[in-house]
Amino acid sequence: MxxxxxxxxxxxxxxxxxxxxxxxxxxxxAATSQTPQQVIDVIVDYYSNYNANIHRGVHALSQEATDAYENARRTIQSHFNAKHPHEIIFTSGTTHSINMVANGFASLLKKGDEIIVSALEHHSNIVPWQMLCEKTGATLKVIPMSSEGELIISEYDKLLNENTKLVFVNHISNALGTINPIENIIDKAHNVGAAVLIDGAQACPHLKPDVQKLNVDFYVCSAHKICGPTGIGMLYGKEEWLQKLPPYQGGGEMIAEVSFDKTTYADLPHKFEAGTPNVCGGIAFGAAIDYMNTIxxxxxxxxxxxxxxxxxxxxxxxxxxxxxxxxxxxxxxxxxxxxxxxxxxxxxxxxxxxxxxxxxxxxxxxxxxxxxxxxxxxxxxxxxxxxxxxxxxxxxxxxxxxxxx
Structure with a gap:
């Protein structure tokens, strides 16, 4: 071709x-990609023809919007090869996704635990983990970089131990363009029982991650880097991890039953999707993925x-x-x-x-x-x-x- x-x-x-x-x-x-007419048309069509709140409505517009939104989730699931649609959580973007995971681990970490980030990270993949350490008493360690802008994996090996609980690395550096050896990083983290989150914001416009092949625990990205709109993104999490983590926000949609005595939470993915979502953004995210896959x-x-x-x-x-x-x-x-x-x-x-x-x-x-x-x-x-x-x-x-x- x-x-x-x-x-x-x-x-x-x-x-x-x-x-x-x-x-x-x-x-x-690398800051934001431009948007093709095909995605713009999807946004205009939504607001022109079936703008409605989703999941709870019995009327035609609500059902049409719900179908389009959930079809977009399945499009994203297929693109990243997630095992289940409910492993795809819609967020406002990469930063939101990372903060959701950091918030969840606040109840799972304790003093003496260690987490690892890399020297190549965007602030969004540094600050939430610093905040997590302040809350839990865990220690933050850093994989150093070389003058070429590459991670020094031999030093990463030295950081890993039985106290390592989490590892956070970007797939591609937004500042330098370096593609990190995340398969190696993930495998080594799993060997000591640590979970891994990969920041894929810069990678997803240029390559097609397979989360099952990578065996990654969490993978995050933003639609606006992938020819989609701003204000929408994705948290992929393995089902077992998403079940372990508590909800990030409370409100409508994320509940099963509410009383003044007790509230029970909804099943995945709704457990992490409190409130009225960015319906149009989710639909357009799926359209952007479709557009790039046609190329x-x-x-x-x-x-x-x-x-x-x-x-x-x-x-x-x-x-x-x-x-x-x-x-x-x-x-x-x-x-x-x-x-x-x-x-x-x-x-x-x-x-x-x-x-x-x-x-x-x-x-x-x-x-x-x-x-x-x-x-x-x-x-x-x-x-x-x-x-x-x-x-x-x-x-x-x-x-x-x-x-x-």
Whole structure:
């Protein structure tokens, strides 16, 4: 199959707009991806034709919305190869998903227990575990990283012991693009009886995780990184773990029976889905998964690898430019600085020329502290980007460097 990027770009109306009089070159995909018309149409159709609360209504609109919402859950279950639909919990996003698990383990951990995170984590996969340690007296340990932006697995081996109860690692680093060896990390954690949560926010746009093959206990992601809407995400949890954890929130939908004497909780997945959910978001999440599967994740990965190689080679021709995160196993993210120029200044000038990149610490301050830098410029690519856009980016970057030198 020939990858027709120009045909795919027609699915994304935002790519036709201009910024500061220049054609938009959107290279901030690691922050959020753009949304295809096919998903936008699903959102409009929901609010135009069957907007209703779900599960509890007997009228036609409620039943239609319920069917669409639960069909989306089954679409996501199939995509990630979860064993049961009720192992897919709808959340507001990756951060919400992680906090749900952290809250649940607050009743299971005690002083002397240990949990492990990696040096490559987003703040969302650091702060909730620090809060958990404050509540329980557990100890937080960190897998160190190398100068190439890779986890030092030999040091991970030293951290693991019979006191290790939980391990939390991202599948792909949002700041550097490093693809972590999560299969190895999961297996080693299970060997000492620890559970594992994988932050898949950056991985899911680029590859297709199989949670059963990985044998992971929890896997989390956000729809807005996968061509879907903001405000919706997923917590996958093995059924046995979801049964053990207490509910994160109390309210409607998550109950079986309520009295002033005692409340009993609903079965999975409703136990963790209190209140009126983001019905439209869940339906659109499923539509986004369907859209990306029509393209194919193998095709996406191959094309994005070409973009990454092309952009890397072009950037390395620029004097004093340094790339952070040089793992051989990485996805289409490039973090860099140029000499002593502040990344914010570069990002501001690039925006004037229609180029959207991210600057700063990317919610990964420990990584920036490791490199002793305030932040980076980050260019991140998706399957709808082109080499011509990279050329525009490189040209604009050279002009910006000249203006700031």
């Amino acid at each position: 020939v990858f027709d990027v120009e045909s795919i770009r027609k699915d994304f109306p935002i790519l036709n707009r201009k910024v500061n009089g220049k054609p938009l070159v959107y290279l901030d995909n 194919g994740f193998g095709t996406i990965a191959q094309y994005e690898d070409e973009l990454l190689e092309y952009a890397t080679n072009e950037l390395l021709q620029i004097q004093e430019l340094k790339i952070y995160g040089t793992s051989a196993n990485k996805t289409s993210v490039i973090s860099f600085n140029v000499g002593n120029i502040h990344p914010y200044d570069l990002g501001t000038l690039l925006d004037k020329m229609g180029i959207a990149v991210r600057t700063g610490h990317h919610c990964a301050q420990p990584i920036m502290d490791f490199y002793k830098i305030p932040g980076t410029v980050r260019a991140s690519f998706m399957f709808y980007n082109t080499k011509e856009e990279i050329d525009l980016f490189i040209s604009a970057l050279k002009k910006s460097i000249m203006m700031l030198s």
